[in-house]
Amino acid sequence: MALGKRDFNTAFKSENAISSTSSKSIKLKINNQNHQKDNDKSKVKVFIRVRPFNEREQSCGCSKILNIVDKTSLVFDPKVSNEPFFYQGTVQKGRDMTKKVNKDMLFEFDQVFGEDSTNDEVYEATTKNMVPSLFDGYNCSVFAYGATGAGKTFTMLGTQTKPGITYLTIVELMRQIEASKESLNVSIGVSYLEVYNEVVKDLLHPSSPQLQLREEGGRVVVSGLKVEKIHSSEQLFSLLEEGNRNRSQHPTDSNAESSRSHAVFQVHVRMDNKGQVKIAKLSMIDLAGSERGSATGCKGTRFKEGSNINKSLLALGNCINSLADGLKHVPYRDSKLTRILKDSLGGNCLTVMIANISPSSLSFEDSYNTLKYASRAKCIKTKVTKNVVNETRSVAYYKKQVEELQEKISKLEKNVLPDTSNWDQRIREIMEQKKALHRDMLKLRSQEKLTEWRLEHKTAAQSLYDSAGDSQSLSRLNSCITQLKARVEGIRSRIDELKPRQEANHELAKKLLADIKNQGPLSIWLQEKVDFHQQQINNEEQAQCIDHMNTILRLQAKQEEKHTVAIETVMPVLNECFSLLRGHGYVTNDLDSKYEEAMKRLDGIKNVTWCDDDDEVPKNNQYLRLSLSILNPSSSSLAMEEDGKSSQSRVAIKKPSPLQPSLPKRLNLRSDSGSAAPLIKSKTFVKSKPPTQENVTSGVNRVKTPFNKVTKIKRTPLKTSTLENTLLNNKSAVRFITSLPKNRRFVFTNSTS
Numbered sequence: 001m002a003l004g005k006r007d008f009n010t011a012f013k014s015e016n017a018i019s020s021t022s023s024k025s026i027k028l029k030i031n032n033q034n035h036q037k038d039n040d041k042s043k044v045k046v047f048i049r050v051r052p053f054n055e056r057e058q059s060c061g062c063s064k065i066l067n068i069v070d071k072t073s074l075v076f077d078p079k080v081s082n083e084p085f086f087y088q089g090t091v092q093k094g095r096d097m098t099k100k101v102n103k104d105m106l107f108e109f110d111q112v113f114g115e116d117s118t119n120d121e122v123y124e125a126t127t128k129n130m131v132p133s134l135f136d137g138y139n140c141s142v143f144a145y146g147a148t149g150a151g152k153t154f155t156m157l158g159t160q161t162k163p164g165i166t167y168l169t170i171v172e173l174m175r176q177i178e179a180s181k182e183s184l185n186v187s188i189g190v191s192y193l194e195v196y197n198e199v200v201k202d203l204l205h206p207s208s209p210q211l212q213l214r215e216e217g218g219r220v221v222v223s224g225l226k227v228e229k230i231h232s233s234e235q236l237f238s239l240l241e242e243g244n245r246n247r248s249q250h251p252t253d254s255n256a257e258s259s260r261s262h263a264v265f266q267v268h269v270r271m272d273n274k275g276q277v278k279i280a281k282l283s284m285i286d287l288a289g290s291e292r293g294s295a296t297g298c299k300g301t302r303f304k305e306g307s308n309i310n311k312s313l314l315a316l317g318n319c320i321n322s323l324a325d326g327l328k329h330v331p332y333r334d335s336k337l338t339r340i341l342k343d344s345l346g347g348n349c350l351t352v353m354i355a356n357i358s359p360s361s362l363s364f365e366d367s368y369n370t371l372k373y374a375s376r377a378k379c380i381k382t383k384v385t386k387n388v389v390n391e392t393r394s395v396a397y398y399k400k401q402v403e404e405l406q407e408k409i410s411k412l413e414k415n416v417l418p419d420t421s422n423w424d425q426r427i428r429e430i431m432e433q434k435k436a437l438h439r440d441m442l443k444l445r446s447q448e449k450l451t452e453w454r455l456e457h458k459t460a461a462q463s464l465y466d467s468a469g470d471s472q473s474l475s476r477l478n479s480c481i482t483q484l485k486a487r488v489e490g491i492r493s494r495i496d497e498l499k500p501r502q503e504a505n506h507e508l509a510k511k512l513l514a515d516i517k518n519q520g521p522l523s524i525w526l527q528e529k530v531d532f533h534q535q536q537i538n539n540e541e542q543a544q545c546i547d548h549m550n551t552i553l554r555l556q557a558k559q560e561e562k563h564t565v566a567i568e569t570v571m572p573v574l575n576e577c578f579s580l581l582r583g584h585g586y587v588t589n590d591l592d593s594k595y596e597e598a599m600k601r602l603d604g605i606k607n608v609t610w611c612d613d614d615d616e617v618p619k620n621n622q623y624l625r626l627s628l629s630i631l632n633p634s635s636s637s638l639a640m641e642e643d644g645k646s647s648q649s650r651v652a653i654k655k656p657s658p659l660q661p662s663l664p665k666r667l668n669l670r671s672d673s674g675s676a677a678p679l680i681k682s683k684t685f686v687k688s689k690p691p692t693q694e695n696v697t698s699g700v701n702r703v704k705t706p707f708n709k710v711t712k713i714k715r716t717p718l719k720t721s722t723l724e725n726t727l728l729n730n731k732s733a734v735r736f737i738t739s740l741p742k743n744r745r746f747v748f749t750n751s752t753s
């Protein structure tokens, strides 16, 4: 689609153009020599460059359509004076006054460069000042606009002998980087793209697929555009040249080397000054030239190119108008070019526009449009801020730091405290199994002992019934004994079944402890976990043992009571019978001596028999047998050794874990029958009553034999020392004490070994 004059007139309003010769003419003095930063707003700086007449224009004898008044202003289409007008020594033809009235419009810009200006001069006035701004962290843009053949590429790129402002700016940039390399760590990268027929291409990677634009936080990002890191100015120039070679260029009637695309060359600069980072971008844009199809004589592909160029430039004009009017909505999305230039025009950027025009009447419309367009652009204000990233304050910086530190911590944790969840599970499984098996075993052992105890009593009663000749009771007793024996067998077989399972668990626990030992610093931690479970097992065992002993003592007390009642009932009857027999003279000498002996025995029962008076400890001491703790010593954390000869018993208390109460490391319980410590006899004949928990745990009360009276003995000489208290307060030790032979006196000694 070719655009005509009307289209451009719509795009660029002419309010800013003022008649130069009218007495009413006013010169707009816009002081924007430098980027005016008022409230962070910066006006777009606009420069006009007039190129010399080219051969074609000269040969056709075209007239000059503008006069440069001074450094900043020009008059477009000035009134023709009657005096002949000379150009390069030749009298120029005057305009046909009958056809058109001269516009005679004064335009004012930041600077106007005449036909004789050089690229150096343009650079000095336009982009040279951008370099320090870049170093301050401001984004900068320079773009060249103009009709085809107006001199845009000449201004931006120049020739071998007359390098353009892009080269000159880069040279200055590299020079300043070199100068500040002591204090600044600068890294630069470049990208180069073109928009050709609304397709965005990476000029440094021409084989890569077309690039897509996307919005990111209000900014337009060219997705997939590669930024090449630059280490030298040579590398930078070679990339620029390479990109230029890849640019779409085709000859038109107006320009033998016409650029048919909009080219955007960007230099990305990152400056690091001891943690304070500035990031800035210099964009150098060589736009394709607007053209009139009729003027350029384009057809086919060239015509399509021209249409797209005009379309995008029209969109650019609309954006500039909206921006100049301060409108909220700016139609950036109308073309890819305007989307790419969004940042340069209305974003955070110091922008310079160089409008190139031809002085020839042949390009009258184009030059007029360009001037109007440039004039509107002067009103645009961009919002500029320094792209300073204070890394000590940046949220993103801290976020990254936190992420990195978290990663480090998790790595360190893995080294110092590796994931112990597997260990936890293994320890728990083994120790819980141990606990359950131990609990079952103690239960069975308790049942076994109690049943054995009952069996013992029933067997003892057998001879009594036998001698009494009570065959009926004897047969009932025998069947009860048979049942009890069967029950004991049943319990024992269950114990036998449990044993292999306990052994298997024991092996697992052994392996676990061995594995834990090899875990270096972790082993202490894991061992504590095992100890914690072991402590639970010990506690449970102690509770079970106390329950068991209470049951035994209750049963014994019941038994004793029965016997006491029996003796108390029989004694008066026996005395009476014997008196009657003696009265009737039936008592023989033998019977009399037997009766005397029986009476003596009964008297003996009334007296207390001292434990210490017994020389020998009964081998099958009932308490020792019935105690659960010594029946299954290996299952407990308390290991007990017995030394029969020296009558020394030792309880070694396992080294306490941090979770266990503090106890003396080892306590020796020594049977000391020969010591002078006297015991006070209690002559009171007390009625038996069930022992209390206190009685049991204090180890004071002693039940002697099943046929004796319950006799209370106070062990007063054994004053409770601190050590003793410690021992007595410990349930494990109490359990041990209650299981000791009843006829030995024990002295507690502390051993550090």
Ligand SMILES: Nc1ncnc2c1ncn2[C@@H]1O[C@H](COP(=O)(O)OP(=O)(O)OP(=O)(O)O)[C@@H](O)[C@H]1O
Pocket (backbone or CB within 6 Å): 050, 051, 052, 054, 115, 117, 146, 147, 148, 149, 150, 151, 152, 153, 154, 155, 255, 257, 258, 259, 260, 287, 288, 289, 290, 356
């Ligand atoms: N200021 C100048 N001094 C001398 N020669 C110039 C000047 N400006 C442009 N020319 C010459 O005019 C011709 C066209 O210029 P140029 O290619 O830069 O135009 P353009 O605006 O880039 O055109 P297009 O949009 O078609 O690419 C070139 O031969 C160039 O050398």
